[in-house]
Amino acid sequence: MKNYIRKFYYGDIPEEKGGFHNTPLGDGGKQSDWPLWEVFIRSKQGLDHKHVGSLHATDAQMAIENARDVYTRRMEGVSIWVVESKYIHASRPEEAAELFEPAEDKIYRHPTFYQLPDEVNQM
């Protein structure tokens, strides 16, 4: 182990008794060996879940509870989804050209030629 984060405790937490005082930092700067989870929050009924960030947790239950504490403290949500980051497959940035650029000059695919009534929200 090359690097360590040293946590210092004060008051009545003697260092030798501190829970995780020598967390290995490792080469990748990883703060914890718990798996990473992606968090999705639905801010109110009827809306979609939106990606809000990620966190570390040992299992799905803990991930939901951590998400509750980390991402919904200011009443941001009514529902939480978590998914382990390793199950998310992403498009490759270097393929952006063939994936996305062909849509650029196809303006007729946008629903901009309709008049929306005022009562229709969330479009």
Place this chain on the structure above:
Amino acid sequence: MNQSLIDYTLHLADNSLILGQRNSEWCGHGPVLEQDIAITNISLDLIGQARHFYQYAASLIGNGATEDSLAYLRKEREFKNCLLVEQPNVDWAQTILRQFFFSQYQHLLLQELQNSKDEQLAAIAEKSLKEVTYHLRWSSEWVIRLGDGTEESHQRMLNAIDELWRYTGEIFEPVSYERQSANEKIGVDVSKLKEPWENKVKDVFTEATLLFPVKTFMQTGGKEGKHTENLGYILTELQYMQRAYPGCEW
């Protein structure tokens, strides 16, 4: 003026304040970021409960008393919190176990207190119960996770039980203001909570592969102002600003 109601309300307030203060010592020092936020959230919930109780007590006392004067200007012997909540954090296991013991008690207490004849206490109980339900769930899962975890985490839970068990008996032995309040249907008869509390703790301990402790000598006195030496140190830090700079605001 109903002295037993005042004392009873202060007892409930002091319990929450002191445990909130203890948990807040983890702020910036939690084992991982997510748990640091979790324990300090619980801290804030507890201090919020304490404020409600102090505000009510201050209105009963009158005479210029405020929530701040009750929290910052009373002496050690005037605090009526139980001994459990003033015990040191030591490590994550002991912090978790202390929270679990207390939340389990609070969960039972507040359900009953919702039916109090005193509308104010009933309302505070109803509001706090939602928070406490989460504290209980969170701490129960941690007791199971650590107890049924690695050899080290299991050993740390055993040490924590050894250290804290002796402070759990006091909670269920009513003192005079509790008896008086219970008779007036204002407070809760805590002696009736002992059995359900033990059963719930047994359930969680079984799942956590921890043995339920045998009967042992129980420390008492906190609820009547006779504290362990820990409380003095907590108050020194908690009350420092108001003692050093009386009336200071920011």
